[in-house]
Amino acid sequence: MKVKWGVIGCGGIAYRRTIPGMMLAENAELVAVMDSNKAAADKTAAEFGAKYSLDSVDDLLNIKEIQAVYIASPVFCHKEQCIAAAKAKKHILIEKPVGLTCEEAQELSAFCEREGVKLGVGFMMRFHGYHRKMRELIADGRLGEIVSARAQLTCWYPEMDNCWRQNRTLSGGGAMMDMGIHCIDLIRYITGLDVAAVTGMVGNQIFKYDAEDAGAAVFKLSNGALCYVDANFNIPDAAAKCKMEFYGTKGSIFAEGTIAQEEGGRIEVLCVEDAGDYDAAQNRDEIVPVKIDVKLGNMYTKEIEAFGKAVLGDGEIPVTAADAIRSQRAIEAVYESSAQGKTISLE
Numbered sequence: 297m298k299v300k301w302g303v304i305g306c307g308g309i310a311y312r313r314t315i316p317g318m319m320l321a322e323n324a325e326l327v328a329v330m331d332s333n334k335a336a337a338d339k340t341a342a343e344f345g346a347k348y349s350l351d352s353v354d355d356l357l358n359i360k361e362i363q364a365v366y367i368a369s370p371v372f373c374h375k376e377q378c379i380a381a382a383k384a385k386k387h388i389l390i391e392k393p394v395g396l397t398c399e400e401a402q403e404l405s406a407f408c409e410r411e412g413v414k415l416g417v418g419f420m421m422r423f424h425g426y427h428r429k430m431r432e433l434i435a436d437g438r439l440g441e442i443v444s445a446r447a448q449l450t451c452w453y454p455e456m457d458n459c460w461r462q463n464r465t466l467s468g469g470g471a472m473m474d475m476g477i478h479c480i481d482l483i484r485y486i487t488g489l490d491v492a493a494v495t496g497m498v499g500n501q502i503f504k505y506d507a508e509d510a511g512a513a514v515f516k517l518s519n520g521a522l523c524y525v526d527a528n529f530n531i532p533d534a535a536a537k538c539k540m541e542f543y544g545t546k547g548s549i550f551a552e553g554t555i556a557q558e559e560g561g562r563i564e565v566l567c568v569e570d571a572g573d574y575d576a577a578q579n580r581d582e583i584v585p586v587k588i589d590v591k592l593g594n595m596y597t598k599e600i601e602a603f604g605k606a607v608l609g610d611g612e613i614p615v616t617a618a619d620a621i622r623s624q625r626a627i628e629a630v631y632e633s634s635a636q637g638k639t640i641s642l643e
């Protein structure tokens with residue numbers, strides 16, 4: 297059985313990543329694409345063989361055979377389109393962040409529930425084979441008690457005319473809401489821990505647009521571990537490694553290039569059986585990294601297949617709105633902390 301999909305918004309993520317991934321999904325069929333820019337819809341329909349190319353959301357939602365829509369429009373469009381899709385009884389996979397604010401996101405989540413449609417969120421990096429492996433290792437206790445983590449995602453994002461992402465009222469936030477949200481979402485997903493408190497700062501150092509061009513924050517997790525996330529719009533792509541690290545009382549994981557739009561990068565896992573007594577010399581004996589055997593694939597294909605299964609009644613929604621909103625809330629708290637100059641408690 298295949299889920300018949302409609303896509304709303306045929307820009308960067310949809311055209312370059314998610315639709316190509318959808319093409320490889322065994323339970324998906326692309327029926328229609330829609331973009332307010334008809335040329336973008338036409339190009340996408342022609343390239344991926346969609347039956348309909350449209351520039352009206354209503355026209356797409358009126359297509360009876362469509363069971364699920366993927367909303368990949370700018371964040372300021374999410375609310376209206378999500379509500380319209382839910383009213384039309386379409387299941388919805390919506391890109392992150394769900395809404396401009398957590399309040400808006402919660403409103404959308406509640407609306408979908410009332411309409412009896414499934415709402416999933418596009419945190420596709422949770423499907424990365426290495427991220428799943430890291431989660432498994434930590435759940436198995438291989439790192440002991442998690443005490444620290446760090447994640448970074450950057451891109452080069454100079455000032456551009458009419459760029460919705462550079463305007464907070466259209467995007468909900470800059471580097472932190474756009475990219476830092478993946479970092480904290482992965483830390484939550486991989487450790488299985490939630491955020492208890494946040495201290496952060498955001499600002500504009502290089503680019504003077506309305507949204508921040510950089511942010512950094514310390515997150516206290518529910519077990520007391522202190523984690524660090526930084527997100528920058530002002531570092532050249534080729535000069536960044538987008539690293540992620542997890543530390544526990546029995547070991548650590550170092551990841552490089554896994555927080556990315558493609559399923560790649562590499563990880564190193566270092567574990568000890570017993571940390572032993574205090575060593576005044578702090579000798580760092582070399583240990584053999586744990587052998588990691590993971591077959592990488594296509595995160596978008598996995599994301600579409602998993603949500604498709606939920607639509608077909610054969611599985612849970614892989615990333616629920618409630619879960620995604622916890623990550624968005626953590627980023628909102630970074631903004632609150634930065635504005636108020638104090639730690640924000642989320643408990």
Ligand SMILES: NC(=O)c1ccc[n+]([C@@H]2O[C@H](COP(=O)([O-])OP(=O)(O)OC[C@H]3O[C@@H](n4cnc5c(N)ncnc54)[C@H](O)[C@@H]3O)[C@@H](O)[C@H]2O)c1
Nearest residue numbers: 305306307308309331332333368369370371373391392393
């Ligand atoms: N999961 C990820 O890693 C990831 C990566 C990039 C973007 N995103 C998310 O995907 C969404 C889109 O981001 P993007 O980078 O693809 O943006 P984009 O600007 O590249 O593309 C947006 C597309 O939507 C179209 N559009 C504008 N207004 C519209 C409307 N009212 N109705 C329908 N289409 C409309 C534009 O013409 C454009 O083609 C955002 O929510 C963003 O945060 C997620």
